[in-house]
Amino acid sequence: MLLLLEQCLNGLQFGLLLFLLAAGLTLVFGIMDLVNLAHGSLYMMGAYFAATFVERTGSFVVGSLMALIATLALGVAVEVVALRRLYGRDHLDHVLGTFGLILFFNELVRLVWGPAGLTLPLPSWLSTSIELIPGIHYPTYRLAIILTALLVGLSLYLVVMRTRLGMLIRAGASNREMVGALGIDIKLLYTLVFGLGAALAGLAGLMQAPILTVQIGMGENILILAFVVIVIGGIGSIRGAFIAAVFVGLLDTVGRAFLPDLLRLVLSTTAAATAARALSSMLIYLLMAVVLVVRPAGLFPAPGR
Amino acid sequence: MLTVHQIETCYGLSQVLFGVSLAIAPGEMVTLMGRNGMGKTTTVRSIMGLTPARAGSIRFGDREIRALPAYRVAKLGLGLVPEGRQIFPNLSVRENLVATAANRRNAAAAWTLAKVNALFPRLAERAHSMGGQLSGGEQQMLAIGRALMTNPRLLILDEATEGLAPLIRGEIWQCLAQLKAAGLAILVIDKNLDALTRIADRHYFIERGRIVWSGTSAELARSPDVQHRYMGV
Amino acid sequence: MSAPHFDPRRIVVAALIAALILLPLYTRVTGDAFALTLFTRIVILALAASSLNLILGYGGMMSFGHAAYLGIGGYAIGILADAGVTSGFVQWPVALAVSALFALAIGALSLRTRGVYFIMITLAFAQMIYYVASGLDAYGGDDGLTIYRRSSFAGLIDLTNKVQFYYLCLALLLAALYGLSRLINARFGRVIEGVRSNERRMRAIGFPVYRYKLACFVIAGTLCGLAGALLANHTDFISPATMYWTRSGDLIVMVVLGGMGSLFGPLIGAVALLVLEEALSRVTEYWQIILGPLLLLVVLFARGGISGLLRELGSGIRYQETGNQRSDR
Numbered sequence: 047m048l049l050l051l052e053q054c055l056n057g058l059q060f061g062l063l064l065f066l067l068a069a070g071l072t073l074v075f076g077i078m079d080l081v082n083l084a085h086g087s088l089y090m091m092g093a094y095f096a097a098t099f100v101e102r103t104g105s106f107v108v109g110s111l112m113a114l115i116a117t118l119a120l121g122v123a124v125e126v127v128a129l130r131r132l133y134g135r136d137h138l139d140h141v142l143g144t145f146g147l148i149l150f151f152n153e154l155v156r157l158v159w160g161p162a163g164l165t166l167p168l169p170s171w172l173s174t175s176i177e178l179i180p181g182i183h184y185p186t187y188r189l190a191i192i193l194t195a196l197l198v199g200l201s202l203y204l205v206v207m208r209t210r211l212g213m214l215i216r217a218g219a220s221n222r223e224m225v226g227a228l229g230i231d232i233k234l235l236y237t238l239v240f241g242l243g244a245a246l247a248g249l250a251g252l253m254q255a256p257i258l259t260v261q262i263g264m265g266e267n268i269l270i271l272a273f274v275v276i277v278i279g280g281i282g283s284i285r286g287a288f289i290a291a292v293f294v295g296l297l298d299t300v301g302r303a304f305l306p307d308l309l310r311l312v313l314s315t316t317a318a319a320t321a322a323r324a325l326s327s328m329l330i331y332l333l334m335a336v337v338l339v340v341r342p343a344g345l346f347p348a349p350g351r
Numbered sequence: 352m353l354t355v356h357q358i359e360t361c362y363g364l365s366q367v368l369f370g371v372s373l374a375i376a377p378g379e380m381v382t383l384m385g386r387n388g389m390g391k392t393t394t395v396r397s398i399m400g401l402t403p404a405r406a407g408s409i410r411f412g413d414r415e416i417r418a419l420p421a422y423r424v425a426k427l428g429l430g431l432v433p434e435g436r437q438i439f440p441n442l443s444v445r446e447n448l449v450a451t452a453a454n455r456r457n458a459a460a461a462w463t464l465a466k467v468n469a470l471f472p473r474l475a476e477r478a479h480s481m482g483g484q485l486s487g488g489e490q491q492m493l494a495i496g497r498a499l500m501t502n503p504r505l506l507i508l509d510e511a512t513e514g515l516a517p518l519i520r521g522e523i524w525q526c527l528a529q530l531k532a533a534g535l536a537i538l539v540i541d542k543n544l545d546a547l548t549r550i551a552d553r554h555y556f557i558e559r560g561r562i563v564w565s566g567t568s569a570e571l572a573r574s575p576d577v578q579h580r581y582m583g584v
Numbered sequence: 585m586s587a588p589h590f591d592p593r594r595i596v597v598a599a600l601i602a603a604l605i606l607l608p609l610y611t612r613v614t615g616d617a618f619a620l621t622l623f624t625r626i627v628i629l630a631l632a633a634s635s636l637n638l639i640l641g642y643g644g645m646m647s648f649g650h651a652a653y654l655g656i657g658g659y660a661i662g663i664l665a666d667a668g669v670t671s672g673f674v675q676w677p678v679a680l681a682v683s684a685l686f687a688l689a690i691g692a693l694s695l696r697t698r699g700v701y702f703i704m705i706t707l708a709f710a711q712m713i714y715y716v717a718s719g720l721d722a723y724g725g726d727d728g729l730t731i732y733r734r735s736s737f738a739g740l741i742d743l744t745n746k747v748q749f750y751y752l753c754l755a756l757l758l759a760a761l762y763g764l765s766r767l768i769n770a771r772f773g774r775v776i777e778g779v780r781s782n783e784r785r786m787r788a789i790g791f792p793v794y795r796y797k798l799a800c801f802v803i804a805g806t807l808c809g810l811a812g813a814l815l816a817n818h819t820d821f822i823s824p825a826t827m828y829w830t831r832s833g834d835l836i837v838m839v840v841l842g843g844m845g846s847l848f849g850p851l852i853g854a855v856a857l858l859v860l861e862e863a864l865s866r867v868t869e870y871w872q873i874i875l876g877p878l879l880l881l882v883v884l885f886a887r888g889g890i891s892g893l894l895r896e897l898g899s900g901i902r903y904q905e906t907g908n909q910r911s912d913r
Contacts, residue, residue: 081700128880131884132883132884137646137699137700137703138646139883139887141646141648141703141836142836142837142840142879142880142882142883143879143880143883143884145833145836145837145879146875146876146877146878146879146880146883147876147877147880148830148876149872149873149875149876149879150872150873150875150876150877151876152872153870153871153872153873153876154873156870157870157873210449210450213442213446213449213450214450214451216439216441216442216446217439217441217442217446217447217450217451219441220439220440220441220442221437221439223401223421224433224437224439225451226401226420226421226422226425227399227401227421227422227425227431227433228422228425228430228431228451228497228498228501229422229425229426229451229453229455229501230422230451231422232422266829266830270707270711270829273704273707274704274708277700277701277704281700320719320720320721321719323718323719324715324716324718324719324720327711327712327715327718327719328711328712328715328716331708331709331711331712332712334704334705334708335693335705335708335709338696338697338701338704338705339693339696342696342697342701
């Protein structure tokens with residue numbers, strides 16, 4: 047029971063991190079109709095920047111903030127220099143072009159930071175654990191991630207649903223030409239949205255850095271999961287991304303933890319172990335396949351597509 | 352205020368406008384009429400910079416705007432109520448009006464949400480309904496209100512009464528008459544000759560990408576053959 | 585569409601094929617064995633890329649899971665070899681059959697979606713297969729499976745002989761290209777291209793679009809499975825890494841770089857990519873830094889790939905991209 051609670055919290059934490067990544071991805075896809083495979087690279091850069099700045103400044107908070115700003119700037123630079131030429135083109139062109147960017151960033155990282163990964167140690171005040179309910183301890187840092195991600199998610203929701211910028215973003219998703227014809231510089235809007243997505247990806251990367259190793263290619267692994275999330279949630283829908291991400295995070299974490307035991311009820315121990323390992327990685331993809339068959343446009347498809 | 356001189360526009364390789372010229376003075380209501388496919392909407396799109404003209408000149412005030420991107424044209428004071436209304440279905444009525452609202456020239460009697468709601472009481476009633484839930488007539492009013500909220504100096508309406516019931520159409524004409532009385536310059540693309548001859552000042556007829564007749568309402572009333580030839584009425 | 589007077593593509597392709605045929609001679613003379621190994625790999629991957637070209641270039645179906653079939657073909661060989669079955673006469677038909685079956689299953693489900701959803705679901709299936717393979721501890725799991733004995737063909741051909749193996753791969757590639765060209769020029773190919781440019785119209789005319797697409801998908805998967813069997817023999821090794829989604833990306837790059845929808849495009853693309861890799865990696869260890877932006881530039885400015893550029897050169901007409909149309913979103 048305690049284990050289940052812990053695993054659920056871990057799943058929630060993973061899911062929320064996925065949400066941060068997926069939110070940026072779905073925003074960019076929904077507004078600019080851009081399939082950006084290099085989104086994972088921004089996540090990776092966030093982690094690398096964080097590891098470097100934290101070491102340089104000696105402060106976890108300052109270093110993280112610097113990393114966030116750096117990733118935002120990098121995202122804007124990439125959009126202005128390279129990606130904006132891809133708007134309006136076929137999705138295949140987006141996939142190919144941004145795939146090229148993945149290669150570029152992976153090599154760039156290897157050039158600057160070397161092939162071995164980096165580590166980002168937690169400061170002592172975050173390495174503790176909190177007693178949630180008498181008897182249950184949970185790492186402070188993971189709790190911090192959950193709270194931060196929820197806060198960011200809420201802020202994102204408020205911005206998109208309650209501010210003028212949010213109105214323009216949503217309007218642009220359904221009819222970008224008309225938004226331009228009413229006096230709004232769409233290009234600037236796009237750059238802003240992309241920057242926002244980059245910042246979210248960078249945040250996810252830097253928050254994840256102390257838990258996983260910071261290494262080349264870390265973006266690709268999680269990028270697919272983020273895509274799965276937005277496909278399940280419905281492309282262009284932040285609410286869909288949130289629900290799907292939390293669900294996927296829970297399914298993946300809890301599934302991995304309890305599947306071996308579940309399978310052992312029906313299979314032999316060795317078979318169960320092998321099957322569990324394969325199946326638990328597959329769970330998310332199976333979920334996506336099922337969702338696509340039942341609801342081809344995702345759970346909450348955004349309007350105007 | 353707006354002077355369009357000999358513009359030529361193409362969609363891809365096919366040319367649609369072959370030297371269209373028209374002019375609108377401040378406070379005038381001018382119509383552009385013709386059958387379907389003659390180039391009315393293309394003219395509007397060229398003026399707004401959505402489908403840029405590749406030759407000719409378009410001057411607004413004292414500025415050449417032919418090569419400007421759409422948002423710059425809009426910022427200079429052209430308000431568009433496009434064909435098909437094109438309101439934002441995923442925004443509420445209030446959001447549709449507010450999202451792109453602006454008062455760039457600090458006009459004294461600026462259009463505000465309150466004024467638009469006064470002009471279109473039905474919109475005020477449905478302030479929080481989603482744009483996509485509105486009826487055709489309500490959407491048309493919303494599109495007009497949305498353009499007014501940008502405080503334009505010239506309002507362009509493309510087929511603003513298409514597909515609407517006669518009662519609603521009458522309301523729209525009334526609304527346009529009110530706007531004209533308030534001094535707003537208006538360009539109307541439509542096919543309803545009768546109503547427009549009564550409230551508009553001058554008319555242009557376009558056929559296959561060329562202006563084939565222009566004149567005042569009085570002149571038009573005296574030339575029923577013109578109406579017949581170019582509108583098939 | 586009139587044929588250009590002077591088509592540099594034909595010359596380049598002819599020269600390329602001649603060079604490929606004469607390669608072992610060059611190797612014997614110069615003693616550069618590495619070239620033979622490199623080009624065997626190029627030929628095998630060209631076969632894989634050509635199979636992808638059928639569904640991507642001609643059929644307009646962007647599959648991001650095509651590398652899975654390389655793995656399926658390879659694992660068929662590996663698993664059978666591990667079980668003691670080393671006869672190519674048994675292994676290879678099994679590899680083809682299994683690839684075809686997987687393609688049938690995956691295609692049947694994936695082709696119910698389109699656009700980016702199709703991309704995602706093919707990706708998902710490929711990843712699923714990747715994870716299953718990683719979980720096969722009996723066959724090495726993540727570390728992969730070493731293949732100690734290459735497929736034997738009862739003395740007809742010795743796969744351990746590099747030259748003979750190379751010629752086998754080349755022969756299979758050319759045979760496959762010939763078969764593909766017959767397919768493309770037949771009614772089947774015409775229908776598939778029609779589907780790519782306007783699926784709704786084809787459906788309205790009455791073609792069983794789904795069945796054609798599925799058939800196309802299965803053919804492509806089977807051919808790629810063959811490439812997988814060859815690859816396994818070439819490297820004497822098979823691992824899940826062959827099927828990771830970024831490898832599917834590599835195949836797509838080859839097809840696009842060479843020229844989508846052109847028969848020899850993938851071959852040109854495979855040669856260009858792998859030779860470029862080799863050349864660049866001698867200059868700098870970080871050659872992918874150049875490859876990445878290069879790919880983006882190709883996408884932006886040379887959409888028809890090398891094939892397209894050559895055609896432009898010959899006819900002087902600006903190459904009009906007729907590629908994937910987003911008729912379904």
